[in-house]
Amino acid sequence: MSSPAVSRTVLLIATLDTKGAEVAYVRDLVERAGYRAMVLDAGVLWDPPFPPDIAAHAVAEAGGGTLQALRVQGNRSSALDVMARGATAIVSELHRAGSIDAVLGLGGSCGTAIASAAMRALPIGVPKVMVSTVASGQVAPYVGVTDMTMMYPVVDIAGLNRISRQVLTNAAGAVCGMLSQRRPDAVDRPIIAATMFGVTTPCVERIRERCEASGFEVVVFHANGSGGRAMEELIRAGFIAGVADVTTTEWADELVGGTLSAGPTRLDAAIETATPQVVSVGALDMVNFGPRDTVPNRFRHRQLYAHTPSVTLMRTTPAECVALGTTIAHKLNAAVAPTTVFLPLRGVSAIDRAAQPFADRAADAALFDAIRRELAPSVACVELDLHINDPEFADAMANRLLHDVRRHVASHASQQTHAIHSS
Numbered sequence: 001m002s003s004p005a006v007s008r009t010v011l012l013i014a015t016l017d018t019k020g021a022e023v024a025y026v027r028d029l030v031e032r033a034g035y036r037a038m039v040l041d042a043g044v045l046w047d048p049p050f051p052p053d054i055a056a057h058a059v060a061e062a063g064g065g066t067l068q069a070l071r072v073q074g075n076r077s078s079a080l081d082v083m084a085r086g087a088t089a090i091v092s093e094l095h096r097a098g099s100i101d102a103v104l105g106l107g108g109s110c111g112t113a114i115a116s117a118a119m120r121a122l123p124i125g126v127p128k129v130m131v132s133t134v135a136s137g138q139v140a141p142y143v144g145v146t147d148m149t150m151m152y153p154v155v156d157i158a159g160l161n162r163i164s165r166q167v168l169t170n171a172a173g174a175v176c177g178m179l180s181q182r183r184p185d186a187v188d189r190p191i192i193a194a195t196m197f198g199v200t201t202p203c204v205e206r207i208r209e210r211c212e213a214s215g216f217e218v219v220v221f222h223a224n225g226s227g228g229r230a231m232e233e234l235i236r237a238g239f240i241a242g243v244a245d246v247t248t249t250e251w252a253d254e255l256v257g258g259t260l261s262a263g264p265t266r267l268d269a270a271i272e273t274a275t276p277q278v279v280s281v282g283a284l285d286m287v288n289f290g291p292r293d294t295v296p297n298r299f300r301h302r303q304l305y306a307h308t309p310s311v312t313l314m315r316t317t318p319a320e321c322v323a324l325g326t327t328i329a330h331k332l333n334a335a336v337a338p339t340t341v342f343l344p345l346r347g348v349s350a351i352d353r354a355a356q357p358f359a360d361r362a363a364d365a366a367l368f369d370a371i372r373r374e375l376a377p378s379v380a381c382v383e384l385d386l387h388i389n390d391p392e393f394a395d396a397m398a399n400r401l402l403h404d405v406r407r408h409v410a411s412h413a414s415q416q417t418h419a420i421h422s423s
Helices: 016-032 056-062 067-073 076-096 109-120 162-180 198-213 226-236 250-256 268-272 318-332 361-374 391-422
Strands: 009-014 036-041 102-107 128-132 149-151 191-196 217-222 240-245 277-279 286-289 304-308 311-315 339-344 380-384
Touching (some): 009 109, 009 162, 016 036, 036 056, 036 076, 056 067, 067 076, 076 109, 128 162, 191 226, 198 217, 198 240, 198 391, 217 226, 226 240, 240 268, 268 318, 318 339, 318 361, 339 391
Parallel strands (some): 009 036, 009 102, 128 149, 191 217, 191 240, 240 277, 277 339
Antiparallel strands (some): 286 311
């Protein structure tokens, strides 16, 4: 078939020992659409029904094992780990070499674990479709913070039938459709990352407006655990020019035991990449849980607030605020790029204003005092007698960030010019 798309390649990942017929079906669909199909075999049980482009023994070796040893051992968990490592290494190298343009995986729980691990190693924007029998359940461990598309096959991927053919046809059409799309031409502006919760929305919206008016593109992340992790990954990937980390509430869930933790590496990426940032204490007055009856027994006596029927908030105590302030200060003390902490002395969230449910000046004071005490002199700290959602507070954060990002970019450009002239 003659098509300008013929040079573009879709990598198919599956365990051919159990999914051979299904992969062959999808391979033919992809090729009929004018794309090249490349097949990676991640199966270890027995030989595949047709020769793949990348054999299982090569995947095992790339993962630090051998196919023969995996078959002899018969340890499913060990085999999964080896094949996932191997598939990830091979897919990463294929993408670096420009040999693949999209990935489509088929699998049950093991096949999904292997294929999704490889997909998570690919940059945002590379089409990733996973047809998986686990797609109707909790998929966070498979998707992580990538732009992977999960498709539930309805029936098991065990033979071709009227239902599976239609689902697999749709999957092939989805990945080919993604490849056929072209983003409309647009000027790519430097990106500012910002973190937001409902209770800090006015602050972040004003910062976004100020930064966009100054020629930046603003990407807002919901500070719900996965949002914080996604932002950290994009910072590490080099997408972000500056960070307006208004809402550091995920640390409250990490330290106290709520449901929206972003993990212990939250705040690390901007430091590791020397990215300018302004940081505040948005929503550190709260820890997140689900419906009220899901709040752990040890917290039932605490001050609780029903944000929605599905979200229960718990007010942080002065002791918890000391721990939060200390942790955040210690993290930021390692910063080498311009970093400024902003403290809103009249409240850290919409429900921490005077007369609001979480208004607790003693807890806020404990938070602020810990930051003052533990923050290194190298990190600037600006205290404002304002609420976090006051326009003047947002303006102060935006002004400092815009100044620091421009200065940082100019300094970096100057260093590059000097290096070129010195070579």
